[in-house]
Amino acid sequence: MTISIIGIGLLGGSFALAVREKYPKATFVGVDASAVHGQLALAKGIVDTILPLDEALAQSTLVVLATPVNTILSLLPSVLDQLPAGATVLDLGSTKESICALADAHPNRPQFVAAHPMAGTENSGPGAAFKELLPGKNLIICDREKSHPDSLKLAEALFSDIGMKLFYMTPQEHDLHLAYVSHLSHVSAFALGLTVLEKEKDEQAIFDMASTGFGSTVRLAKSSPQMWAPIFDQNRDNVSQALADYIELLQRFKALIDDRDVPASLDFMARANVIRRVLEGIEKR
Amino acid sequence: MTISIIGIGLLGGSFALAVREKYPKATFVGVDASAVHGQLALAKGIVDTILPLDEALAQSTLVVLATPVNTILSLLPSVLDQLPAGATVLDLGSTKESICALADAHPNRPQFVAAHPMAGTENSGPGAAFKELLPGKNLIICDREKSHPDSLKLAEALFSDIGMKLFYMTPQEHDLHLAYVSHLSHVSAFALGLTVLEKEKDEQAIFDMASTGFGSTVRLAKSSPQMWAPIFDQNRDNVSQALADYIELLQRFKALIDDRDVPASLDFMARANVIRRVLEGIEKR
Structure with a gap:
């Protein structure tokens, strides 16, 4: 063969x-x-x-x-x-x-x-x-x-x-699911990395103050643009919708912080905590 | 002692x-x-x-x-x-x-x-x-x-x-920097976890299709709400500004995807790639 x-x-x-x-x-x-x-x-x-x-x-x-x-x-x-x-x-x-x-x-x-x-x-x-x-x-x-x-x-x-x-x-199911569980993570990491780089002109300051939590969240921002630009382009409708959903939740969370609505903020995070069950399965794989 | x-x-x-x-x-x-x-x-x-x-x-x-x-x-x-x-x-x-x-x-x-x-x-x-x-x-x-x-x-x-x-x-410098290199990562992970959970009603589907990249990006969504709600509240002005900056970059990236502007999308990601240098330092620590 x-x-x-x-x-x-x-x-x-x-x-x-x-x-x-x-x-x-x-x-x-x-x-x-x-x-x-x-x-x-x-x-x-x-x-x-x-x-x-x-x-x-x-x-x-x-x-x-x-x-x-x-x-x-x-x-x-x-x-x-x-x-x-x-x-x-x-x-x-x-x-x-x-x-x-x-x-x-x-x-x-x-x-x-x-x-x-x-x-x-x-x-x-x-x-x-x-x-x-x-x-x-x-x-x-x-x-x-x-x-x-x-x-x-x-x-x-x-x-x-x-x-x-x-x-x-089906390819349609694949592209829809992947927009959420993979493509969105990459967009979120690229944007997070760039937000921090634009704010912290001094890379040493990021280095001195970032912990492994930041490292984990932003890790995918190291990914290849040549690989990812065509993925986002080919799956643009799903990725765009996933991003719109994500931005909406970020805006909702921002409003809770601005309004000092601690109980609602606690509830938002407690609902996100459910992801722990999923992640424990992935880590065991 | x-x-x-x-x-x-x-x-x-x-x-x-x-x-x-x-x-x-x-x-x-x-x-x-x-x-x-x-x-x-x-x-x-x-x-x-x-x-x-x-x-x-x-x-x-x-x-x-x-x-x-x-x-x-x-x-x-x-x-x-x-x-x-x-x-x-x-x-x-x-x-x-x-x-x-x-x-x-x-x-x-x-x-x-x-x-x-x-x-x-x-x-x-x-x-x-x-x-x-x-x-x-x-x-x-x-x-x-x-x-x-x-x-x-x-x-x-x-x-x-x-x-x-x-x-x-100073405490002012500390809270400003930390909003970007730590608190923002947590907000972004909580919102990412919740976006995926709200879309994928079936946890098994997330589990089957998520890879370690998703796991890494969303890991901080497992964090304790009781610990983080008061942090976001005490540092609300800086966290709110960091979130506004992040949302703006996500909207900018979304527009590039919607407009199929692949060259600008490549440029956005290449600028985010600079974070690699910082992360390699953190991982060696």
Whole structure:
């Protein structure tokens, strides 16, 4: 089996590292716009060889699109054009609605599997990849009935074999949920980081006075803009609504503070505390 | 030396555990409104005995106020009234302006030291206390010139001996900075947690789709409302302004997403990325 990873970053690289442990006979081909990333991926043993996209596609059993989501959109039609008969392409993008809609318009749609692993860190590039990122995490597959049974079976087998738990939903459901449980966290962290940087002109002051609580809340503000700008753009309606909901709650909380309404403020926080139950489950994963 | 800890929670308990390792001959007295917390503090070896406030004060060399900040305000005048001559009271509250103003109005002001350790977790109570919380972290002392040199020296020695790094500023500076680097993070996490809970009526869906990034951003939403409501109330002008700044940036980012202005969105995130340098320093601490 030859598996081509298009975009050997945190996610593509971590996927390859986990799969190659379970499938030691598989050959891994890397395709990356950055020659430096390609060399690093070879040096870290993520892939066996680096090839141009056309050559990689020609010999692939499985192609994994692990680039930012705007690049997935621009690559997917020609990948489906060129893919050998019987081969499968899957994507790992954080949005699913526009990617699935584009796939639906292609005659080779059945060769495609739309997937999204619920895992990541604030770091990017092949240097950030590690084989423990995906095992134990959840994976969402969208529109499974539109994939050829053999393509779906191959993708499911790989994800299950590396210890992921599979969930199924429509691209619309995926993008709506993800706007709240993932995309909004990123917007909130980027805006929090920038608010503090704009106020505290002196970085040393932030450093001296911030504790680990600030570090945790703002951690995602370190994330790659090149990865996130296209996610927010492709999922803009849901992200915009999630942001509107969030801003409304912040304004409501601000009014409670301004009005010195301590009982209502206590109630607001007590309701937010319910998230503890959810987080304890996530931390145990 | 007899040290009384008023409020044996995360902070008071962690302070006692760290100090008693360096001062094995000191006696630690606990005062707590909750009998259950008192028993737990005894069982964990945080304090040697539990006493009513009056009795504890009568025999103290040092009194540490480690309750929520509203309770610090209500206790401080009578503690200063009853404190033996030559004894010291210090507080560990997260706000400093109203506490210092109250102390300033008391004839025994020189016996008081206003302190705030830049450390905490989202957990509370004596069960959450651990001796590693404070060592290596920063500590702010406000209005040091208003403390008697002996009281200041005692407090500085204890904090230095447990490995804390000391900083000095006015209560006004403290409350302004903390609104941005700490209080705002908490408001943002509480509101984020509640936004997601209100949208996702099904907690299982959050659990299945959230990744560790969401967990990190929302972690502080687990914090104690009883501790935070009085902090927001005492520091309401600064917190309100910080929240207004944050909401404005969120609205600006939302407009960029709505307008599909990807270049400006990339720029916004790239500016927020600067926080990486600050966070790497915090994580190394």
